[in-house]
Amino acid sequence: MTTVTNLNQFRKTKARKDKRASADENAVKFGRTKAQKDLEKARAEKDRRDLDGKSTT
Known part of the structure; x- marks a missing residue:
């Protein structure tokens, strides 16, 4: 008999x-x-800070 x-x-x-x-x-x-x-966000934030720090305005 089958189930x-x-x-x-x-x-x-x-x-x-x-x-x-x-x-x-x-x-x-x-x-x-x-x-x-989170890593990508942190790297983007660091890149932004580095770029702002190097600007000569």
Whole structure:
């Protein structure tokens, strides 16, 4: 005798997997970690301060 499969549950599980796969793809394409964002912000701020310090106005 075979087991009974709940099709609603199967459909929802498949949708979750598809959504997760799509999110993972987007994270690879566009995502940066918080540490990377903070580092980039700190470097930009330092560059700005260095440039302001070197100006001769």
